[in-house]
Amino acid sequence: GAVVSQHPSWVICKSGTSVKIECRSLDFQATTMFWYRQFPKQSLMLMATSNEGSKATYEQGVEKDKFLINHASLTLSTLTVTSAHPEDSSFYICSATWGGLAGGNEQFFGPGTRLTVL
Amino acid sequence: AQRVTQPEKLLSVFKGAPVELKCNYSYSGSPELFWYVQYSRQRLQLLLRHISRESIKGFTADLNKGETSFHLKKPFAQEEDSAMYYCAPLQVSQKLVFGQGTRLTINP
Numbered sequence: 001g002a003v004v005s006q007h008p009s010w011v012i013c014k015s016g017t018s019v020k021i022e023c024r025s026l027d028f029q030a031t032t033m034f035w036y037r038q039f040p041k042q043s044l045m046l047m048a049t050s051n052e053g054s055k056a057t058y059e060q061g062v063e064k065d066k067f068l069i070n071h072a073s074l075t076l077s078t079l080t081v082t083s084a085h086p087e088d089s090s091f092y093i094c095s096a097t098w099g100g101l102a103g104g105n106e107q108f109f110g111p112g113t114r115l116t117v118l
Numbered sequence: 119a120q121r122v123t124q125p126e127k128l129l130s131v132f133k134g135a136p137v138e139l140k141c142n143y144s145y146s147g148s149p150e151l152f153w154y155v156q157y158s159r160q161r162l163q164l165l166l167r168h169i170s171r172e173s174i175k176g177f178t179a180d181l182n183k184g185e186t187s188f189h190l191k192k193p194f195a196q197e198e199d200s201a202m203y204y205c206a207p208l209q210v211s212q213k214l215v216f217g218q219g220t221r222l223t224i225n226p
Contacts, residue, residue: 032212043204043218093162105150105208109162
């Protein structure tokens with residue numbers, strides 16, 4: 001159980017276009033989803049925390065107008081990279097949790113999405 | 119701000135040898151700590167959490183509040199243990215703070 005999927009698994013786009021990445025919890029309702037970014041050979045960097053039905057909370061240094069996050073349901077969060085540029089090329093990973101002590105505070109991770117901006 | 123340090127980016131040991139992956143954290147209060155693992159071509163997954171005080175795949179990790187450490191140990195390494203390991207304290211806000219990770223390679 002506790003499977004998280006991401007779509008697409010990889011995407012190539014032209015500079016200036018927008019790209020949407022979906023994160024779904026397949027067999028549980030996720031009260032909170034997290035979006036991370038991972039550069040090659042580096043650790044995960046948290047970008048934002050997304051709670052269903054409310055605005056996402058962005059980490060310091062992450063542009064909220066650049067990385068739009070929507071968490072419209074308990075099983076789906078989307079990350080839209082607007083006006084993408086080559087420096088946005090990265091591996092984007094989402095995680096989901098049903099949260100709190102009941103969920104053991106465990107985050108379940110998606111497989112990641114490789115974004116390449118030409 | 120809460121910080122976590124994994125001093126070794128790379129660690130290589132022979133099969134059957136003991137393994138210790140180091141993790142030090144800075145946090146005031148009672149932290150909840152996790153070890154996550156990423157095997158080749160697989161997603162990140164939870165290995166163990168300190169509150170469970172359990173052994174998973176032969177790995178254990180003890181929280182040492184005096185030394186602010188949460189080192190991951192296994193007495194006899196196996197080839198399938200080769201992976202990327204991340205130590206991650208949980209912030210009050212339910213956010214995980216990932217260390218830079220240690221790539222463990224088990225040599226046959």
